[in-house]
Each structure stands twice: as structure tokens, then as C-alpha cells.
Amino acid sequence: IDWQVIRSWLEFCSMHHTLRCNVPRGIIRGLSVIDCDAHRVVPLPTEDVPYCTKARGWGSDKGEEIADDGNLPVLPRTISDALCAVKSLGFKYLWVNRYCVPQDNFPDKHRLIRMMGEIYRNSTLTLIVAAGQGPDHGLPGISPGLRKAEKPLDVGDWTLVHHETDLEEEIKSSRWNSRAWTYQEALLSYRRLVFTESQKYFQCQSMHCLESISISLSKLHTPGFQDIISTSFPRIFPSQGVGEDYYRSFYDRITEYTQRKLSYHKDALLAFQGVMQKFERHDRPIPNLCGLPILEVNYRDFKESKDCVTPLLFSMLWERESNVNDLPAERRREFPSWTWAGWVRSEKAKFSPSLYFGSSELRDLGCSVQVRAQFIDGTVLD
Numbered sequence: 001i002d003w004q005v006i007r008s009w010l011e012f013c014s015m016h017h018t019l020r021c022n023v024p025r026g027i028i029r030g031l032s033v034i035d036c037d038a039h040r041v042v043p044l045p046t047e048d049v050p051y052c053t054k055a056r057g058w059g060s061d062k063g064e065e066i067a068d069d070g071n072l073p074v075l076p077r078t079i080s081d082a083l084c085a086v087k088s089l090g091f092k093y094l095w096v097n098r099y100c101v102p103q104d105n106f107p108d109k110h111r112l113i114r115m116m117g118e119i120y121r122n123s124t125l126t127l128i129v130a131a132g133q134g135p136d137h138g139l140p141g142i143s144p145g146l147r148k149a150e151k152p153l154d155v156g157d158w159t160l161v162h163h164e165t166d167l168e169e170e171i172k173s174s175r176w177n178s179r180a181w182t183y184q185e186a187l188l189s190y191r192r193l194v195f196t197e198s199q200k201y202f203q204c205q206s207m208h209c210l211e212s213i214s215i216s217l218s219k220l221h222t223p224g225f226q227d228i229i230s231t232s233f234p235r236i237f238p239s240q241g242v243g244e245d246y247y248r249s250f251y252d253r254i255t256e257y258t259q260r261k262l263s264y265h266k267d268a269l270l271a272f273q274g275v276m277q278k279f280e281r282h283d284r285p286i287p288n289l290c291g292l293p294i295l296e297v298n299y300r301d302f303k304e305s306k307d308c309v310t311p312l313l314f315s316m317l318w319e320r321e322s323n324v325n326d327l328p329a330e331r332r333r334e335f336p337s338w339t340w341a342g343w344v345r346s347e348k349a350k351f352s353p354s355l356y357f358g359s360s361e362l363r364d365l366g367c368s369v370q371v372r373a374q375f376i377d378g379t380v381l382d
Helices: 001-015 077-088 104-113 116-122 167-172 183-186 225-232 246-256 270-280 299-304 309-315 359-364
Strands: 032-035 038-045 052-054 093-095 125-129 152-155 158-163 192-195 199-205 208-210 318-320 349-351
Touching: 001 093, 001 199, 052 077, 077 093, 077 125, 093 299, 104 183, 104 270, 116 183, 125 183, 183 270, 183 318
Parallel strands: 052 093, 052 125, 125 192
Antiparallel strands: 032 038, 032 093, 152 158, 192 199, 199 208, 318 349
């Protein structure tokens, strides 16, 4: 790996992407990280010290008990390689869910799990391993024998490299991309470095770079040039993290998320919480009820009337696309049936186009709607 190339991507982003990538971060108190030099879990010295994160990998990612002195146990190959990558990029600290969430302090553990989106959002860089089937696979380019050898062809002043695998398909078909918990980690991170078997891929909020393409970063930012690159090599992750069109993006993110797998039904909303919080903090906030967006379809009417019922009704007009070969949908009893979170096999969920009608049109139908909520203990809230 030519680490200098990757460092140049990070340095250019840090210097030139002030408004998009270097925005002020929140404060996460009591955050522990791995000191990559000492191989110990230590408290992050101060809130403004840069740290990297590693996206989750495989299995349940259950946390491990750490010795009282913070010393790490024998690390899986992928984690060990990640520490090497962090040091090679000039950083010292790495946050890994498996080791940095305390297992013997339930309140603190629960607090950090609920702040998972913030942890990734605050990090300087997130390492994503889109290769292999287990934690002992290693990082391609660090552990030997994991990179696909490509023979370059020199033609005059040009060097051509043939890639048999499409990068987008390589990442999207990876084991990492199939897991629900990894979804918000990639979306909410401001900078991501993806390791695949063919090459490295970097994307921040303003640009994306491929290891196989050498181009001046200044030229990459000339008007229209980034669009040309995007046409041939599209961005892997949505622009601005969750997307630029907030209304349409919310539903697109739900559709993508529901295609992924969860080990525990109860985590259906928790693993998506960071994404929902992102929409709630927008200039025109989009709150939600059990994952269903309460969208102010007609913003002016909504602002004046504070009518939450009509937008919620629109959100309930979703259905699951299916064909005769699909298995019946399976219920998640932990959530109501009227939300996508209440169904396991809702990977083809779509939302009715009526979401884009003005809220006054529903009132014109003369509908009288009553909304009640029933709790698990049988209590009904009118």
C-alpha cells in the first residue's frame, strides 16, 4: 500500500473541505479507545484528540472483557492489521466496538450503544473492511496474499490497469455490506477508507478517490470534473452522508437498511437510530414514530397547524413488494405491525407516492381519523 497517497487524500480534505468535512463535532464523554502504540484500551485524552473508528465486521461482534490495566488480548488478524493502518496514516487512537464498549458497566454500555452514530460521526476516519468472511481474514494490502494481482500495461505516457471486478459491486456484495449495524456507521462517518481485495476506496463529503486512478486532487475539484468522475466511477455512499434530498432520502435509506440482516430483532430501530437522529437535526427536522417519518408534506401548513397526524398517515401508506416466489413476511413482535420495523422480510418495502400530495388533500376527503397508541401492558393512550 502506498500510504502517502492515502495521506494526501486526508490532508487535502482537511485543508480544503472546511464547510462539509471539518464541521464542529459533538462531545462524547467517557470514550475509550485503543492506543495503537501501547496496544492498550485507554480513555481518549481530550475530546478534541483525533481518533479513527473501525466499522463492524462479522458475527455478533460481542464485546470482550479487557484486563484492568487495559491490555488487549490476542487480536484477530483484521483488528491487528487495522492498528497498523492507523499508525501508517499518522494517527494513534482507534475505536473498535468489540473492545471499547465496557461490558461490566451496563448503563455506560447502553449509553455508548445509543451514541454509536455520534461516535462514528466524530471520528477522523472510518476503516471499512469489505473483504473476507471473518475477523481473521486480515486487511488486503497489509496481510500478504489478500490482494488480487493486476498486471499494468504501459501505453506511452499512460499506465492502464484492468480490474475484473467492478468496485461498486465488490463493496456492495461484501459480507460487511449485508449487516444492519454497519449501515449507519458508513453513512454517518465523514471520511471512509474501504479495503477491498482489488484496491482502496476513499470517500468524504466532497470527493471520492480510487487507488487505481491517479489524478491531481486540485484538478479533481475543478468545476464539472467531479461529475465526470462520478459518471464513470459513481460514489459508493450517498452524498452528504444520508443524501441531499432529505424527503426522498429518508425513504431511500429505509429501503436500503431493510435489505440488511440483524442478529437480534430488538435492534431493528437501535441500529438505525443514528440515521434517524441525523434527519431530526436537519434545518427542517423530520421526526419519526417507531421509524416512520413524520413528514411535513406541506411545510407552511404544518408549521402553522402543528398537525402531526396527517404526515403520520401518509407514512403509514407503505407496502411490501413481493411475488409468488417470496416467502411470507415474518413479524417482529417487538414493534407494531404498522411500521417497517415490525417485519423481518420487508427488504422490498416501498412507500406510496401519496406521500408527495399536499396535506390539505387528505383533509378535503372528509376523513375523520383517530389515533391511539397501546402499550405492551395494555394501556391505551388517546
